[in-house]
Amino acid sequence: MSKLTYAEALREAMAEEMERDKSVFIMGEDVGVFGGCFGVTGDLVERFGEDRVRDTPITETAIVGSAVGAAMTGSRPIAEIMFAGFLGVPMDEIFNQAAKMCYMTGGQAKVPMVLRAPNGAGIGAAAQHSERTEAWFVHVPGLKVVYPSTPADAKGLLKSAVRDDNPVIFFEHKILYNHKGEVPDDKDFTIPLGKADVKREGKDLTVVATGILVTYALEAAEKLAEEGIEIEVIDPRTLVPFDKETVLDSVEKTGKLIIASEETKRGSFTSEVSAVVAKEGLFLLEQPIKRICAPDAPVPFSSALEKVYIPGPEKIISAVKEMV
Amino acid sequence: MKESKDKMIQMLEDMMVIREFESTVQKHFAEGEIPGFVHLYLGEEAVAVGACNALEEKDYITSTHRGHGHLLARGGDVNKMMAEIFGKATGYNKGKGGSMHIADVSLGILGANGIVGAGLPIAAGSGITSQILDTGAVTLCFFGDGASNRGTFHEAINLASIWNLPVVFVCENNMYAISMPQYRSDGRKGQNIKDVSDRAVAYGISGVTVDGNDVMAVNEAVTEAVKKARNGGGPSLVECKTYRHRGHFEGDPTVYRSDEELEEWKKKDPISRFKNLLKDQELLDDAEYDELKEKVEARIKEAVDFSQNSPDPDPSEVTTDVYYGEGV
Numbered sequence: 001m002s003k004l005t006y007a008e009a010l011r012e013a014m015a016e017e018m019e020r021d022k023s024v025f026i027m028g029e030d031v032g033v034f035g036g037c038f039g040v041t042g043d044l045v046e047r048f049g050e051d052r053v054r055d056t057p058i059t060e061t062a063i064v065g066s067a068v069g070a071a072m073t074g075s076r077p078i079a080e081i082m083f084a085g086f087l088g089v090p091m092d093e094i095f096n097q098a099a100k101m102c103y104m105t106g107g108q109a110k111v112p113m114v115l116r117a118p119n120g121a122g123i124g125a126a127a128q129h130s131e132r133t134e135a136w137f138v139h140v141p142g143l144k145v146v147y148p149s150t151p152a153d154a155k156g157l158l159k160s161a162v163r164d165d166n167p168v169i170f171f172e173h174k175i176l177y178n179h180k181g182e183v184p185d186d187k188d189f190t191i192p193l194g195k196a197d198v199k200r201e202g203k204d205l206t207v208v209a210t211g212i213l214v215t216y217a218l219e220a221a222e223k224l225a226e227e228g229i230e231i232e233v234i235d236p237r238t239l240v241p242f243d244k245e246t247v248l249d250s251v252e253k254t255g256k257l258i259i260a261s262e263e264t265k266r267g268s269f270t271s272e273v274s275a276v277v278a279k280e281g282l283f284l285l286e287q288p289i290k291r292i293c294a295p296d297a298p299v300p301f302s303s304a305l306e307k308v309y310i311p312g313p314e315k316i317i318s319a320v321k322e323m324v
Numbered sequence: 325m326k327e328s329k330d331k332m333i334q335m336l337e338d339m340m341v342i343r344e345f346e347s348t349v350q351k352h353f354a355e356g357e358i359p360g361f362v363h364l365y366l367g368e369e370a371v372a373v374g375a376c377n378a379l380e381e382k383d384y385i386t387s388t389h390r391g392h393g394h395l396l397a398r399g400g401d402v403n404k405m406m407a408e409i410f411g412k413a414t415g416y417n418k419g420k421g422g423s424m425h426i427a428d429v430s431l432g433i434l435g436a437n438g439i440v441g442a443g444l445p446i447a448a449g450s451g452i453t454s455q456i457l458d459t460g461a462v463t464l465c466f467f468g469d470g471a472s473n474r475g476t477f478h479e480a481i482n483l484a485s486i487w488n489l490p491v492v493f494v495c496e497n498n499m500y501a502i503s504m505p506q507y508r509s510d511g512r513k514g515q516n517i518k519d520v521s522d523r524a525v526a527y528g529i530s531g532v533t534v535d536g537n538d539v540m541a542v543n544e545a546v547t548e549a550v551k552k553a554r555n556g557g558g559p560s561l562v563e564c565k566t567y568r569h570r571g572h573f574e575g576d577p578t579v580y581r582s583d584e585e586l587e588e589w590k591k592k593d594p595i596s597r598f599k600n601l602l603k604d605q606e607l608l609d610d611a612e613y614d615e616l617k618e619k620v621e622a623r624i625k626e627a628v629d630f631s632q633n634s635p636d637p638d639p640s641e642v643t644t645d646v647y648y649g650e651g652v
């Protein structure tokens with residue numbers, strides 16, 4: 001075990017996969033000497049050279065489109081899109097090309113690529129640089145969608161994503177980059193896609209949370225525990241495929257469910273989880289499901305507004321108290 | 325001559341306002357009073373000032389993430405601008421936009437954009453309105469060298485060309501897109517041509533490259549392009565070669581460029597150059613310059629006071645303005 005930040009864990013995952021498999025390479029804007037806008041690729045260009053850590057011009061369409069072409073011909077690209085809010089630019093390359101290639105060719109073609117993108121608000125970056133876009137991709141058949149909340153998960157899931165034979169949209173949260181945690185050193189350490197993790201056990205209420213909301217839910221759990229309320233916190237870790245069994249098992253135990261994400265609420269990942277549980281776990285529920293999300297508005301710039309906008313631990317605490 | 329003297333002094337003052345405004349933002353950002361990212365325009369003042377002074381009131385511009393200079397050159401209110409950057413309720417965008425998105429729509433500013441290259445098609449669309457409504461307005465589109473590698477650059481200029489749209493595309497080539505050099509003979513580069521304006525020929529429009537640190541050169545080239553556009557001559561591409569004195573954003577350690585390179589460019593500083601030119605031509609003396617400087621400093625200081633004394637936006641503002649007008 002080593003104590004690493006989330007960003008370092010991601011970097012180690014990429015380094016290990018590049019050492020293991022020479023078909024793995026990185027491309028994106030400012031991923032080379034600059035080390036990535038959030039410092040994730042760091043010194044990888046020094047370790048692997050400019051051929052395998054490729055700085056691109058500002059050309060998202062070509063970054064993702066060429067990743068598709070590279071992936072179809074034997075490479076395993078890891079492409080970085082600087083902010084998740086820029087994923088709209090190469091959208092055709094993602095949803096018509098990467099996602100559908102296997103299906104349209106009747107299973108002949110594979111597109112093993114990873115698209116990494118920093119998600120989320122909280123740094124005063126305003127509307128276009130604070131997007132949370134996971135739901136757009138959850139909607140698209142053919143894509144896998146991953147969203148780790150801890151350094152160890154970041155490493156294990158990124159390694160699995162690189163090894164997967166399908167296109168994976170890999171979300172990272174900007175605020176989590178500096179979070180530290182114990183990370184296994186074992187080069188074969190991976191976490192399977194499609195396996196949720198119970199981050200904290202509890203008997204009174206289930207909170208399913210993604211990304212930074214896992215952190216907020218765990219903070220809320222600490223405070224609630226002081227008052228004798230034990231919440232169970234589940235991190236799906238991969239949104240597609242989604243591990244519904246772990247969630248249903250928990251709801252069977254607690255009878256109460258809150259789904260929390262930093263997304264705007266309408267049509268979010270939380271809507272999907274609600275629908276699944278309402279259908280398959282209706283009679284396990286003692287009361288209606290609650291969802292905690294951001295309001296249906298773009299992210300405001302002013303710190304005074306952004307603070308109100310982000311669904312923080314206090315919102316989880318008060319929602320839990322209304323239900324138990 | 326009198327008219328041209330007044331215009332030249334005005335352009336000097338406009339550049340000085342940008343310089344003072346940006347240096348002040350730099351200072352308050354360092355002190356932690358400003359959230360988010362700020363991309364300063366220091367060193368590039370001649371481009372915005374030369375270009376905007378070629379426009380009429382009814383004209384439009386599209387701005388970028390590095391947009392403070394564009395808005396100031398277009399006559400933006402420094403109080404409302406500074407307050408926006410501070411995230412205050414009295415800012416141009418009520419604190420919702422911040423540094424990357426400040427805009428005064430009443431001045432014909434079609435948004436300052438955080439998405440690199442997004443302004444080019446928007447400018448083309450504004451050109452369509454000029455044709456449809458026969459307004460005689462010209463749209464000036466600011467974008468960077470980095471933006472010229474996006475598909476939007478190619479698609480928008482092609483569209484403007486085939487439809488003969490009254491748009492002037494002004495490329496602010498400051499030699500870098502974050503860490504990526506626009507051109508270098510070897511090594512990493514954004515493109516394999518020295519001049520972005522070379523691309524004009526591929527779309528059948530005129531393209532020129534000018535010294536972007538020479539406000540008169542910028543003004544002359546853009547004035548000609550605006551005249552052509554207004555007279556039905558279609559779009560042009562004007563590339564202005566310049567350099568940013570600061571990092572890409574505040575906090576950028578600029579590992580990708582040398583101190584010597586920066587020093588070379590500082591010798592070509594657009595403001596001291598223009599000031600010296602005016603002095604040589606005896607259009608300005610030291611006392612007049614000092615007076616101008618004091619006036620500019622007082623104006624920006626007042627903007628800071630105004631911002632610091634302004635209230636934060638009310639929390640209820642989070643969900644207003646999602647749709648134009650009232651309700652959903």
Ligand SMILES: Cc1ncc(C[n+]2csc(CCOP(=O)(O)OP(=O)(O)O)c2C)c(N)n1
Pocket residue numbers: 029058060082086089363389390438439440441467468469470471472496498500501502572
């Ligand atoms: C579509 C898109 N891709 C990437 C970015 C991140 N980004 C912001 S500014 C910038 C560099 C822009 O370079 P240039 O167009 O030359 O303008 P400059 O910053 O030099 O003024 C980049 C890559 C973005 N905002 N939008």
Ligand SMILES: [Mg+2]
Pocket residue numbers: 468469470496497498499500501502
């Ligand atoms: Mg540039």
